[in-house]
Amino acid sequence: MDFTPHLPRLQNPDLSSLEVIRGRRAVVAMGSPALLTFFCHYPSQLRITGAATTAQEVLDLLIKNKPHVLIATDHLEHGCGIDLVVQAKQLQAKLRTLLIATQPQRSQRLKAAIKAGCNGICLESRIGFGTLRAAIGAVRGGGVYIDSGLADLFRQVHADHTPLRPITQRETQVLTLVTQGHSNPEIGAQLFLSPDTVKSHIQNLRHKLQARDRTHAAVIGLCRGLVPWPDT
Template sequence: MDFSPRIASAQRNTAQCIALVHDLRLLLCMGSRLSLSMAVSTCPEVEQLQAVTTEREALALLEQGQVDVLHCTDVLEQGSGDRLVQQAKRRWPALRTLLIITRPHRIGAIRRASRAGCDGLCLERNLGLGTVLTALRTVQGGGVYIDRTLWESYLNNYPGGQPRPLAALSERECEVLQLAARGTPNPEIAAQLFLSPETVKTHMGQILRKLQARDRAHAAVIGISLGLVDLPEPG
């Protein structure tokens, strides 16, 4: 494809991504050394940046406890990105993870990463279209982002993979869940829906119970799969 018409937009998106992670401790783990070197070269202002190409090296850096965001690809020089995400989320649940899927047909990787609680799943071929920027904004707000193409591929291969809710979500609960899926914190949800923070907290508790979800991100994944809420659109 001719990417030339998208260069200006991609450059703006990259600048905004860098601004979002400027003060965070970022770990890049990518199987392509070319992609890794290009990613590193675009982040000169990110002071707390580390970069590796293998699962083992990434886990060693995570053990040191100096990482806020893990950004990796599914294919690595050694190991795999989805397994890295699985181990990372199991051992450090608060860690924000963003996984780039290099091929949309890698359904197993998508499924494993989603079940592990991966915060953001993007498709490589859609990079430069604002997906990574939207994913970063969403996961930093506590939400979950899944590229629409990946989600449709997942659903086509695993229909009925999610359990039905214990009880139907109310219209207000769906509104709360939609905002939570975008990474909107409770105080902002309260302001947008003209509710008190305590009421929003109560709604979230009911949502987690009805969807049998571990946390907000897990509830968002289930809600999206059941068609209760929409996927966040790239910005």
């Protein structure tokens, strides 16, 4: 079911001005109408422009709305949320994706989402413990979020990635902030570095970690124990 026409009624009107300022459009895909309704009320600092319970409806919304962020549960009313994340990344490479795992035992399917570049995965059973807010903040800001309950799974996927050379203390600080979703100017402000210096550190990290991009570098850093897990 496509819930998009009902969004003005479902979303909290007190957050509308903040969501517009943030400017991050999101599409939400959840198999449970009750969970979807809850999420539309959740103060996520995202402007939800589409919401549906089936994979095909969500793909149509992605093409129509071109959002910055996709948030999906692995179980949908029709279709699979994990497959949806993979298809969405193929459709829109720069799309930020957060998967809420309701069935974490489906490890092989979750690995496919990780390899496709899923930017965050959190467990549905833990979203009441502050992890959902942290996950959305990291993914929305350009970082990654990996629930510590899925740490072993991520390590298996990236077990073959080892640094070409040890990373420096400063590079570790930069990588930690990248993982948390901070932009280059924000990292520079915290570490008293110029944006160009931060960019140089990230380029060095990508080379040392053999990473495709900054998100991939952050994931490898987490999996290799180079930076702390975000919710520990």
